Amino acid sequence: MTTSNEAETAIQGSWQLDPPHTLVEFSAKHMMITTVKGHFGSVRGTIIYDEEDPSRSTVEAEIDAASLYTGTAMRDNDLRSSHFLEVEKYPTITFKSTRVELSGSDRGQVIGDLTIHGVTREVALETELTGRGKNPWGKEVIAFEARTSINRKDFGLHWNMALETGGVLVGDIIKIEIAAECVR
Numbered sequence: 001m002t003t004s005n006e007a008e009t010a011i012q013g014s015w016q017l018d019p020p021h022t023l024v025e026f027s028a029k030h031m032m033i034t035t036v037k038g039h040f041g042s043v044r045g046t047i048i049y050d051e052e053d054p055s056r057s058t059v060e061a062e063i064d065a066a067s068l069y070t071g072t073a074m075r076d077n078d079l080r081s082s083h084f085l086e087v088e089k090y091p092t093i094t095f096k097s098t099r100v101e102l103s104g105s106d107r108g109q110v111i112g113d114l115t116i117h118g119v120t121r122e123v124a125l126e127t128e129l130t131g132r133g134k135n136p137w138g139k140e141v142i143a144f145e146a147r148t149s150i151n152r153k154d155f156g157l158h159w160n161m162a163l164e165t166g167g168v169l170v171g172d173i174i175k176i177e178i179a180a181e182c183v184r
Contacts, residue, residue, distance in 0.1 A: 015142055015182035017045040017061065022180045024063060028152075029171030031163060038070035038079075040093075047182055049142065054129075055100045059110055063093040083159040084152075090118050098122070106130075110146065116155040123148050125178070140184040147177045 019042065027037040045061030066087040070076055080087045097112035106129040114123045125146040132142045152174050161169040 013049050013051065013142075013184055015047045015049055015184055017043060017047070018141070018181045018183050019043055022182075023178070025177045026068075027175045027177075028173070031169060032167040032171060036070060036075070038068055038076075040064065040067045041069055042067035045095075047142075047144075047180075054108065055102050057097075057100050057110075059095065059097040059112065061095045065091055065093050065116075084157050085117060090116075095123075114150070116150075117157055119155045121150070121154050123150060135183075141181055142184075143179070143181045145177075145179050147175070149173050149175050 022043055023039055024043050025037060025039045027035050030036045040063045042064035043061060045059065048058045050056040065085045066080055068076060068079055068085070070079070079085055085093075092115075094115045095112055097110050099111050100108055101111065102108040108127055110125045110127045111122065112125075113120050125148045127144055127146040130143045130145050132140075135141050151172050152170075153172055159170070163169060
């Protein structure tokens with residue numbers, strides 16, 4: 001006999017982010033003319049995916065802010081410093097969903113609270129369920145892609161430098177792209 005909790009768990013599957021198969025990327029304009037990209041190497045989280053009603057799904061994720069990588073050690077150290085993320089004081093970036101709004105069978109907005117640098121703001125992630133299957137070890141996996149843009153100043157990240165040719169060194173808009181594979 002199945003209890004109501006067991007039935008609910010079957011419908012609302014709990015999925016753990018698989019860090020080696022999850023990528024959280026960010027990009028920003030440099031000198032207002034080119035785009036610099038980076039990613040975070042350490043991310044963990046849980047998705048409760050409700051198959052009968054995906055709008056009842058939830059997401060919680062945590063990123064180790066110090067795990068950022070742009071390919072340039074000097075820039076990475078600056079991004080970790082008090083100029084930007086201040087990782088010694090604010091070691092994690094978190095996201096906790098508050099609601100899901102569907103726009104199709106495999107698409108929607110996951111809306112929630114993003115906390116960066118000790119500041120929490122609501123953001124909407126344009127999200128797509130991109131696939132589901134079994135990995136070579138027999139574990140059930142599910143994958144999502146999501147994207148959003150934020151203004152870094154909304155999170156207390158104000159440092160910048162004026163350029164003598166006009167403009168500034170670092171753009172305010174940060175684009176975020178996520179490719180997440182999760183294991184049941």
